[in-house]
Amino acid sequence: MTEKIILQALSTVEEPDLKKDLVTLGMIKNIKIDGKKVWFTVVLTTPACPLKELIKSNCTKAIHNLVGLDIEVIITLDADVTSTRLGNVPLLPGVKNIVAIASGKGGVGKSTVTSNLAVSLQKLGAKVGIIDADIFGPSIPTMFDCENEQPRVEIVNGKNYIVPVNQYGIKLISIGFLAPAESAVVWRGPMASSALKQFIGDCIWDDLDYLLIDLPPGTSDIHLTLVQTIPLSGAVIVTTPQKVALTDAQKALSMFKQTQINVPILGVIENMSYFTPEELPDNKYYLFGQDGGKSFAIKHNIPFLGEIPIVQGIRESGDSGRPYALNNDITAKAFKNTAEALAQQLALKNAMV
Numbered sequence: 001m002t003e004k005i006i007l008q009a010l011s012t013v014e015e016p017d018l019k020k021d022l023v024t025l026g027m028i029k030n031i032k033i034d035g036k037k038v039w040f041t042v043v044l045t046t047p048a049c050p051l052k053e054l055i056k057s058n059c060t061k062a063i064h065n066l067v068g069l070d071i072e073v074i075i076t077l078d079a080d081v082t083s084t085r086l087g088n089v090p091l092l093p094g095v096k097n098i099v100a101i102a103s104g105k106g107g108v109g110k111s112t113v114t115s116n117l118a119v120s121l122q123k124l125g126a127k128v129g130i131i132d133a134d135i136f137g138p139s140i141p142t143m144f145d146c147e148n149e150q151p152r153v154e155i156v157n158g159k160n161y162i163v164p165v166n167q168y169g170i171k172l173i174s175i176g177f178l179a180p181a182e183s184a185v186v187w188r189g190p191m192a193s194s195a196l197k198q199f200i201g202d203c204i205w206d207d208l209d210y211l212l213i214d215l216p217p218g219t220s221d222i223h224l225t226l227v228q229t230i231p232l233s234g235a236v237i238v239t240t241p242q243k244v245a246l247t248d249a250q251k252a253l254s255m256f257k258q259t260q261i262n263v264p265i266l267g268v269i270e271n272m273s274y275f276t277p278e279e280l281p282d283n284k285y286y287l288f289g290q291d292g293g294k295s296f297a298i299k300h301n302i303p304f305l306g307e308i309p310i311v312q313g314i315r316e317s318g319d320s321g322r323p324y325a326l327n328n329d330i331t332a333k334a335f336k337n338t339a340e341a342l343a344q345q346l347a348l349k350n351a352m353v
Contacts (some may be wrong), residue, residue: 001067003031006038009066013058016051017344018351022059029078038063039074045351046209047079047125048343079125081209082350084233092200092230094207095129097346099266100226100235102256104248106217109271110238111139112318113308113338114214119325120332120339122169126209129164131199132174133226134216141176144168145321151177154204162203168326171208173199196225210343217248227261233346234266236305241270241292249296266345267303268293269338275310281330284309303345306338 011023022028022042032039042059044052060073083096092098101114111134118128132140141147144167151173152163164171175195205211213232216222226232235256239249249268256263270293274284287310297304308314311331317324325335 001033001036001038001071003033005067006031006033006040006063009062010040010059012066013055013062016054017348018045022055030076036068036070037072037074039076041076041078044077044079045082045347046343047081048121048340049079049347050337050340050344052077081126082347084350092205092211095205095211096209097233097350098211098213098230099342099346100213100215100223100232100256100263101238102215102223102235102252103217103238103245104250104252105245106137108217108238108240108245109308110217111143111214112314113238113269113271114212115140115143115318115323116308116314116325116335117339117342118170118210118212119168119323120335121210121343123325124336124339124343126343127207128169129171129205129208129211130173131196131211131213132172132176133196133199133213133222135175135195135222137216138174138176140172140174140214141165143318143321143323144170144172146172147176147321149177156204160202162198164203164205168323171205173203196222197229200226200229210346223255224261227263232263234264234349236266236342237268238271239268239293239296240272241286241289243289243292245288246292246296253300253302264349265300265302266342266349267305268297269305270294270307272310273307278312303341305341305345306334308334308338 007023010028011021013022015022015025027043029041029043042055056075059075063071063073081096101110103110114130118130122128130140132138146165146167149165151165153160154163164173165177237249237252239245256265272288274286276284294304314324325332
């Protein structure tokens with residue numbers, strides 16, 4: 001048994017999304033052989049890969065089938081998050097993927113989804129940050145129980161930079177950290193846009209796999225400033241199943257598809273999909289209609305990333321400042337599955353560029 005024989009066997013294992021074998025993709029590293037034992041590392045395109053166990057199983061089968069059934073296969077999974085930004089973008093050079101989380105209207109739970117996606121990605125092993133771009137109605141500080149925190153300022157090469165607040169392993173910046181919670185931010189559009197530019201360019205983000213930007217509802221100066229300031233990896237549309245929300249989601253989708261903006265749509269997330277009472281965990285009640293988000297995604301030929309149920313605990317977690325995805329139950333799994341689907345779409349997009 002040699003390294004060459006092992007690589008020949010693993011060259012028959014296809015990465016399910018990228019449709020190329022693991023050896024050609026350079027995903028096999030650190031092969032070690034001792035008698036009838038072989039160790040190696042599979043380097044995934046994201047720690048949130050939803051197919052990691054399938055890849056691992058297929059590697060073991062390939063070696064048993066092509067090298068020997070008596071071989072003990074020990075596989076370590078690692079990840080190197082892919083990006084199309086490295087080396088060619090001076091702004092935020094250490095941030096691999098920047099994703100806008102948008103909706104056409106307020107009240108669909110966009111900030112709740114953003115918070116829980118970030119926590120889910122972090123739990124899976126990714127480095128994650130959030131920019132709360134809702135200048136007039138910031139909610140991220142409340143949802144992360146850090147309303148009274150204030151970002152530090154560091155001087156780098158004679159210039160002041162903001163150090164994001166770190167909570168639950170997520171780097172956070174929001175106007176809510178800089179203005180009293182009980183005060184209204186009464187600014188004209190250019191002032192709000194200027195604040196967003198500072199959050200992007202005057203913060204020390206260091207290395208991040210994913211930077212999620214929680215946008216305000218609608219299509220405003222903030223959205224234009226964002227797409228003009230940094231090249232987004234893509235956008236996610238959050239909606240609820242009902243017709244009025246889907247009508248506004250159409251506007252958000254149209255905005256990102258405009259020629260002068262042209263941001264890839266990574267997918268649709270349907271929030272408040274159904275209600276399941278705690279005492280009847282197998283029952284689903286579709287209070288706002290059924291499959292509205294899924295039908296919207298099919299109609300516009302964009303991925304459907306997942307559906308999040310209406311659960312009292314999600315609301316309570318948002319109010320208490322402890323995102324629900326920190327738990328490990330079936331509802332937290334809905335956020336985990338959605339986060340994996342988002343990471344999967346980003347990896348696919350990055351591979352095709």
